[in-house]
Amino acid sequence: MCGIIGAVLVQGLVAPLIRQSLKRLEYRGYDSSGIATVNAGRIYIKKDKGKIDDIHRRLNFDALPGVIGIGHTRWATHGPPSRQNAHPHIDCSNRIAVVHNGIIENYQELRESLVDRGHILLSETDTEVLPHLIEESLQTTKELVQAVAKILPQIEGSYAIAVLDTSGTALVCARKESPLLLGLGTTGFYCASDVPAFLPMTRKTLVLEDGEIACLTAQGAVLYRLLSTGGLAQLPPRQPTTVQWTLDMAEKGGYPHFMLKEIHEQPRALLDTLRIRKEKLQKFAEEINKHQTVCAVAAGTSYHATLASRYMFSQIAGRFMHSVVASESPEIIDTSLGNDAVIIAVSQSGETIDTLHALKGLKRQGCTILAITNTVDSSITRLADDVLYTQAGPEIGVAATKTFVTQLACLASLSIHLGEITGKQKHREASELFLKLNKIPDLLQSIIRNRESLVKETAQQYVAKPSFFFLGRGISRATAMEGALKIKELAYVHAEGYPAGESKHGPIALVEEGFPVVFVAPNDRTRRFILGNIMEMKSRLAEIITICSSEDERLIELSDRVVAMPPTLSNIFSPIGYVVPLQFLAYYAAIQRGFSPDQPRNLAKAVTVL
Numbered sequence: 001m002c003g004i005i006g007a008v009l010v011q012g013l014v015a016p017l018i019r020q021s022l023k024r025l026e027y028r029g030y031d032s033s034g035i036a037t038v039n040a041g042r043i044y045i046k047k048d049k050g051k052i053d054d055i056h057r058r059l060n061f062d063a064l065p066g067v068i069g070i071g072h073t074r075w076a077t078h079g080p081p082s083r084q085n086a087h088p089h090i091d092c093s094n095r096i097a098v099v100h101n102g103i104i105e106n107y108q109e110l111r112e113s114l115v116d117r118g119h120i121l122l123s124e125t126d127t128e129v130l131p132h133l134i135e136e137s138l139q140t141t142k143e144l145v146q147a148v149a150k151i152l153p154q155i156e157g158s159y160a161i162a163v164l165d166t167s168g169t170a171l172v173c174a175r176k177e178s179p180l181l182l183g184l185g186t187t188g189f190y191c192a193s194d195v196p197a198f199l200p201m202t203r204k205t206l207v208l209e210d211g212e213i214a215c216l217t218a219q220g221a222v223l224y225r226l227l228s229t230g231g232l233a234q235l236p237p238r239q240p241t242t243v244q245w246t247l248d249m250a251e252k253g254g255y256p257h258f259m260l261k262e263i264h265e266q267p268r269a270l271l272d273t274l275r276i277r278k279e280k281l282q283k284f285a286e287e288i289n290k291h292q293t294v295c296a297v298a299a300g301t302s303y304h305a306t307l308a309s310r311y312m313f314s315q316i317a318g319r320f321m322h323s324v325v326a327s328e329s330p331e332i333i334d335t336s337l338g339n340d341a342v343i344i345a346v347s348q349s350g351e352t353i354d355t356l357h358a359l360k361g362l363k364r365q366g367c368t369i370l371a372i373t374n375t376v377d378s379s380i381t382r383l384a385d386d387v388l389y390t391q392a393g394p395e396i397g398v399a400a401t402k403t404f405v406t407q408l409a410c411l412a413s414l415s416i417h418l419g420e421i422t423g424k425q426k427h428r429e430a431s432e433l434f435l436k437l438n439k440i441p442d443l444l445q446s447i448i449r450n451r452e453s454l455v456k457e458t459a460q461q462y463v464a465k466p467s468f469f470f471l472g473r474g475i476s477r478a479t480a481m482e483g484a485l486k487i488k489e490l491a492y493v494h495a496e497g498y499p500a501g502e503s504k505h506g507p508i509a510l511v512e513e514g515f516p517v518v519f520v521a522p523n524d525r526t527r528r529f530i531l532g533n534i535m536e537m538k539s540r541l542a543e544i545i546t547i548c549s550s551e552d553e554r555l556i557e558l559s560d561r562v563v564a565m566p567p568t569l570s571n572i573f574s575p576i577g578y579v580v581p582l583q584f585l586a587y588y589a590a591i592q593r594g595f596s597p598d599q600p601r602n603l604a605k606a607v608t609v610l
């Protein structure tokens with residue numbers, strides 16, 4: 001997730017305006033940034049690794065001349081943060097500059113054929129293929145907008161791009177699956193990943209739809225539909241909407257809190273993570289398979305992701321995986337594991353000191369370290385032998401939400417690849433599993449759309465309760481533990497996340513009339529046992545809140561409150577969907593109890609003390 005901005009001013013210098021816009025997009029990524037402008041037939045670029053203000057202090061972005069410019073704030077996906085990998089990227093002749101947000105899946109093939117045709121590419125990014133392709137296209141096409149249109153049908157993946165060239169009359173932007181909005185002002189026209197970028201200049205905005213291209217000039221914006229042939233069909237002018245948001249609201253996408261925004265971003269984050277290149281996952285899976293012992297190490301929510309993935313590894317790949325809380329690792333596995341062990345280290349921040357400390361010990365013992373993280377260039381990436389990046393984009397709310405579901409998606413994909421290697425899955429079966437996994441972003445969208453208000457009511461109903469149980473069996477145990485962690489950390493309510501079968505060995509003693517017990521109960525092979533656990537709680541007059549399939553009539557009948565889930569959600573991947581109502585529950589419980597969900601007390605986004 002990066003932030004892009006493009007601007008065409010009627011008069012004045014565009015660079016200071018773009019710099020300030022980038023500041024307002026910095027929440028989308030901040031490992032490097034850059035600005036390109038065009039003036040008197042020449043492109044000017046300043047870019048570097050680091051935060052916008054620091055780069056500006058060194059390079060002075062504001063000195064770039066011209067009324068047309070583009071800017072980018074990067075959240076690295078292909079290639080580490082560096083000056084070379086920072087956007088904008090240019091073609092061989094310095095005639096075209098491009099900024100891009102998204103992932104070009106077939107960039108490797110495009111890059112190889114460009115190099116064969118004599119192009120010199122300087123970065124490791126997927127984006128850099130774009131200016132070079134446009135360079136070729138401009139040899140046979142006069143207008144920039146036509147040249148851009150011509151190359152887009154060959155781009156697989158997602159993009160929001162802004163392009164300028166030395167002709168210096170127009171800026172072209174296009175979109176497929178990555179956000180892009182137009183801002184229509186009186187003194188300038190803009191395109192950006194998000195409204196805050198141009199909010200101080202204009203409140204009039206238009207959403208550019210997938211497959212649309214816009215050409216911005218000092219006279220306004222002309223919209224086109226991209227044809228599959230690479231041609232353009234001009235669209236009739238569209239009425240802009242007027243945004244009423246304050247800047248603070250706009251930064252949160254109109255949501256009152258980052259956490260709520262991030263819950264709503266989960267389908268997108270998942271989709272991006274499911275685009276991780278097959279070869280990369282395959283390589284990871286092969287490395288895992290080489291080792292006799294597989295052990296996951298993580299903390300907090302990331303630990304819960306590893307707990308869930310144990311079931312995936314076992315049921316899909318036939319491989320047993322240990323899962324150890326990072327802070328406990330030095331006491332239990334440091335001395336017992338060696339070079340026949342592979343460690344799967346999971347951390348959204350890549351900076352959790354418990355996890356880093358554990359990994360240092362395990363590395364000394366000779367273990368191979370494979371990291372899964374959301375943060376490029378974080379400390380964990382330097383300790384690891386190889387790294388997989390989840391594609392959640394920066395997560396600002398302290399509570400992990402979208403990073404959790406992307407970790408699960410990553411581990412699920414890995415388990416399928418591993419299953420093919422171990423022979424537990426035939427190729428056809430593995431393809432079916434991938435199909436099921438790829439359906440989850442849409443299912444998540446429908447859960448978010450259809451269940452939020454119901455969970456909000458549920459939170460209202462139980463908000464005064466001092467204590468909760470969250471119970472699940474099998475893979476749902478991890479979901480239940482995550483639900484309990486969320487409500488504890490956000491609403492400051494006591495909660496226990498427990499394996500449902502184990503609840504009768506002690507915790508049940510706490511249950512009395514009206515005690516709320518949340519059951520996470522997909523229709524998998526544990527369901528017949530969970531039915532018994534519900535009966536045990538019911539007969540002690542507990543209030544039963546169940547998250548189960550909308551087709552599970554028996555559980556629905558037994559429960560006081562039900563959050564029904566789509567029956568098409570595959571059981572082995574169920575935590576990815578079933579966790580969503582629990583995130584909403586914790587969020588709304590916090591709000592109703594008067595606490596800020598974005599900054600819970602005593603917690604930090606990255607915990608860097610042992």
Ligand code: AGP
Nearest residue numbers: 300301302347348349352399400
């Ligand atoms: C989750 O909501 C918490 N903020 C916390 O448990 C977190 O998951 C934990 O500190 C681990 O962080 P990491 O993924 O960055 O390593």
